[in-house]
Amino acid sequence: MDDHSRQSFLNPQLDRAMKACKVGVIGLSGGGSHIVTQLAHYGFDRYVLCDPKTTERKHLHRMLGATIADAEASAPKVEVMERLIRGLRPHPEIQAFKGEWISCAAALKDCDVLFAAVDTVGARRDIEQFARKYAIALIDVGMDVSRANDGGYRVAGRVFASLPGGPCMQCAGFINNDMLAKEAAAYGMAGIRPQVVSVNGVVASAAVLYAIDLLTGKTGKVALPCFITFDAGSMTMGPHPYLSVVTSPCECFSSSEIGDARFVPIG
């Protein structure tokens, strides 16, 4: 009996889809480690993983799969994630890169679904541009911690799915030039970005569920475009309010930008 028969109620073809679909995960800390763990539990078999960092003590609060021994040995995060997948899947195909995502772009191109769990607005924008260039379904996850009016902290997570031809992060008002400029100006002074393991878990779960919905297409109930927020204070999850103003199809990316950069003779 198939080892995944217990979840076959989702879709009898899901097992085959998970064998053929190549998934990429950029950023393997808070959000990314949850995503990888869930993908492996589902039964995905083809991965491209990338993260430049090694495991440290402080990561143990939020990185699933990481151990005290990993922190003591400064184990690369990609190795921790690869070990986790191999512990759950008998014959996975894993390309793991300890480095920035751009350094493994040639491998990431082959991904059909790409998860991005990165810290900066600029990286999000660049990864989305890359995903559009190669017709990849991009699912971005993130978490924001901001000061609330009462002096406390407001913790919110979000998932944004960017599909070729569909609204992009700029169309949806999720990123804009102002944010990019502020980020560039504050470069090097960003300070700590607190992560909360359980909020990461909620957001990552929504992202993986969305990917499963893409691959099975069975629920037909998930809103398109997908832009979900989770407010940890009120424990509510729902469509982002910006969604109501997304109307036109995305014209931010042109079909002439598809594929590898080419040498174009002038004249």
Add this chain to the structure above:
Amino acid sequence: MKFKVRAASQFLDNVRRDLTRPHAFAFERVGFVYAREAVVDGGPSLLLPFAYAPVADAHYMPKEGVGACISGDAIREAMAFILREDACVLHTHMHENVGMPKFSRVDVRNYPGVVRAFQNTRPDRPHGALLLSRDAAVARVWPVGAAEPVMDSLVISVGRPMGIFSEGAIYG
């Protein structure tokens, strides 16, 4: 060498809409999907469709026993495009069934001649054929310099739902 043809499902749906327009006498329509090739590390070669051109009504010729017979002018237009654009081209038509489409014997017999014309025009790029159904697609791609196509290429339709297809199998 394997190939993966990956396109937005919106793109493939637009091609389907075009190919299902009735023609005065041809039973099927034909078009050309133009694709960029991308080099992948440790994977199949990627073909990324970026443009589609239908064969003009006037380029169909009446012929018994085939769904559509297109003129040399139609092929020449495609040849001019790939030469100019440094593109790969996929001869594209549709079978109006639901589920996996199957290349007919006539399709299989006619492709090598068409593909040879493309290979002569743009010998440095892979070319081939794409066959759509109402909800799936299959491709046969001839690698650079090859006389025979690669059979187990994947076609990925990216949207909701996503489709992952190869000849004889639907994934998802």
